[in-house]
Amino acid sequence: MRRYILPAVLGIAVMASSPVAQAQPFELVDAPACVNNKGEPVAFRAVEGTRQPLAAGMARRGANGEPMVMRSNFAAAPGPLQQFIDRHECAHHQTGDVDMPHPPRNGPVHLMNEAVADCIAVLRLRHEEGYDAGRLMQVVEALSADMKKIGFPDISISSRVRNIESCFAREGGADELINARLGERGLK
Numbered sequence: 001m002r003r004y005i006l007p008a009v010l011g012i013a014v015m016a017s018s019p020v021a022q023a024q025p026f027e028l029v030d031a032p033a034c035v036n037n038k039g040e041p042v043a044f045r046a047v048e049g050t051r052q053p054l055a056a057g058m059a060r061r062g063a064n065g066e067p068m069v070m071r072s073n074f075a076a077a078p079g080p081l082q083q084f085i086d087r088h089e090c091a092h093h094q095t096g097d098v099d100m101p102h103p104p105r106n107g108p109v110h111l112m113n114e115a116v117a118d119c120i121a122v123l124r125l126r127h128e129e130g131y132d133a134g135r136l137m138q139v140v141e142a143l144s145a146d147m148k149k150i151g152f153p154d155i156s157i158s159s160r161v162r163n164i165e166s167c168f169a170r171e172g173g174a175d176e177l178i179n180a181r182l183g184e185r186g187l188k
């Protein structure tokens with residue numbers, strides 16, 4: 001099974017030596033439209049009750065092959081971060097990542113897949129949700145805070161933020177990026 005998890009939680013066991021403050025519950029946002037590169041609709045499923053105290057997403061196929069995004073503890077994240085995670089995970093379906101062999105964790109191919117998914121996510125937020133710089137900053141702040149809590153080094157956080165901000169400023173939309181990605185992979 002191919003799994004893509006928001007890198008905020010990738011491969012890092014959460015080791016809280018002190019009790020983690022209960023996150024403020026936020027209202028769940030509506031899931032976005034999401035269709036994978038084969039034209040299959042992607043289902044979004046809420047997963048609650050895990051010990052992971054932060055919101056996270058995972059893109060995968062279910063036991064019956066159904067493409068899906070697992071939304072884990074979304075109530076722990078403010079709306080803008082929920083919207084970002086949904087579209088980031090959807091991007092792993094749109095680009096065909098989910099059906100490809102998982103590249104070595106944190107290797108260059110994996111990091112590129114994550115950077116592209118972030119890029120697609122913010123372009124969708126800009127075009128479909130009308131995000132401006134102020135709302136993007138809400139995503140960046142919430143994401144950075146979560147990555148820091150999990151123990152990511154500042155350099156990882158700042159390079160991810162730089163990619164997100166430069167993508168948000170680029171011309172063209174998410175479809176262009178998705179099509180280029182599929183073209184590179186011979187998937188279209």
Ligand SMILES: [Zn+2]
Pocket residue numbers: 004005006007088089092113114117
């Ligand atoms: Zn990802």
